[in-house]
Amino acid sequence: MTTLASPLAALRADFPGLAGTWHYLDTAATAQKPQAVIDAASNAMGRDYATVHRGVYARSANMTVAFEAARRKVARFIGAAEGEIVFTRGATEAINLVAQTWGLANLKAGDRILLSTLEHHSNIVPWQLLRARTGVEIDVCPLTPDGRIDLDIAARMLTREHKLVALAHVSNVLGSTLDVKRAADLAHGVGAKILIDGCQAVPRLAVDVAALDCDFYVFSAHKLYGPTGIGALWARAEILDAMPPWQGGGAMIDRVTFAETTFAPPPARFEAGTPAIVEAIALGAAVDYVSAIGLDTIHAHETALVAQCRDALRAMNSVTLFGPEDSAGIVSFALEGVHPHDLGTILDEEGVAIRAGHHCAQPLMDHLGVPATARASFGIYNDEDDVAALVRGIERTKRIFS
Template structure:
């Protein structure tokens, strides 16, 4: 363990058990632990600084409004966007649903097509199925390469002028495979389609620049980025947002309301009906500041080294099957012969090791892999070799139990 990693681990109070022992948390792909900086920001915003936003004329409300909109500016800048291009949502799931229910309903009709991939999270499948059932749009599924990456050569062959949207994961939540997002954007735009990226697994571990990626929509969550649950963001091009109808109706998203008609606020406020997640937005920005201070390049290199070490160790075990590419981003999925991932996860828990076991909200991918579930170890900026050592000890104990 390096001094930097030890210092980072000390920032995260959740990385110890109730008995004060180290907790080897390898489930950051599901949700990341929270640093003191985020906890402190939450405490201040919920306590001494708390007030409503956008509507109070008293000083603290005005100050909280400034902090809330500064948070939007920070988070938008984190991915290379502008503050008026970023909509706060309850998470990436709602962000994708927002696109489907507004842009999708407004722009897609029977005869149009959407291209997804085999490895998508359910949140990037089900909203489009709901849209299909409502509008008659067709869904096509891009295959994967043998090592578990979205096959962009196949996508190029599949895409036609009937395709109006391509929606892919930037990083797979199961395989850790990293999409060549710029090429995917070029392919989508080459047939006149819009391009959406699910960035949940990308933003915690690599630099994201929506302008360089040339995407049209980018969805991500705070809680995987060391921030709070219950908040995420949708970035979209300014002209696209301006043409999208409201997602929900209520306070804050209006310009003028009468019983005869209502006019709406400009984006992004148009898509943020009701009192927003004020505290969560401020804590979200604190998480972005924390990660930015460390550096995404540092985090990416750190996680790549851990992935390489774990994959090398698992590759040497005859009873373990590895999934995904060797150069995956912070995620390693595997299966042990004769051991259900849930059993492995239970035994590892007894060793103070936390992994994910299941289908990871990617059942079509499990069908493709020919397994009901996988075990998934996912790293964070606080992960270190001791976590891998504990995982390997737990796997060896499991082998003895089931041997």
């Protein structure tokens, strides 16, 4: 195996969860957290803790400043305006929010939604729930032979009946990357809005929602080296302004009487209740950490690891690789005669952590003709030693099952 220069190798020391010789190759599921994020969460929960937006005392005011600073960081990170960022519990909640607010207000029987074969369940089920309530129809765009959303076919499928296109920026199984700008042009060409699931994109690709020309963009913090329990919805300001509230309670109101309630403008309108204060501040720290390294550097690092991994696995006749050669940070594969769960268990004995299963993408598994795949996914803390450990573990598994 060729030696890969790892310019980010020293960063592994920033991640206390990677102490020792553990080879963590499950970053697409959730990323390990750098000490800077852990410290930000610890300080926000302890030394600095107070509520936000309500208290007139100094610590509450300071916490409010820190909370809203996190929103600004997220906005800058994806090229958005601060008032267009809604904090949610994650990408799943963000998509559900869009479905149950914008969707209910704008879609009706006879309208159509276009998804793709490779979507995560979180970008399928909310639209099916909406279909049950409104009668909208769902169409599914197929994939190219190498596992990309086939935008040539999408162009032929789209009609004026389509009101929404909802697609993944990067597949969580195949690592294939969508040409978002072209997809947006196609959607807008028939008068549809477009929502992009950016969970696997924001940790490794520079995202500028204005340049992409999408209408909604969602992602989760925990895949961006941040905490669980928080994510973000971006939508164009004029769309957010027209969307009705989703949940009722504190913080999202203008004035409440028993006769009627008026609602706050976005983003507060969509953030009912005491927010995830600690998590938001830790997300801001994660954005700072990733931004300091540089997404171009991260993408180049992961691209080199993916190439090395795919080359090593391709050399094994018993391994089937899925997805394109230039998959973004993710390598899915199958080992002949071995269920991915068995492979994952044996790899764990070797100190290698991968994901094995359907990856919340069962329609894609049906398309691939397999019940599950094994998935190795890379982060900024991985290097060629992790690839070598994966290969050794697969070789041991082959011997066990031979």
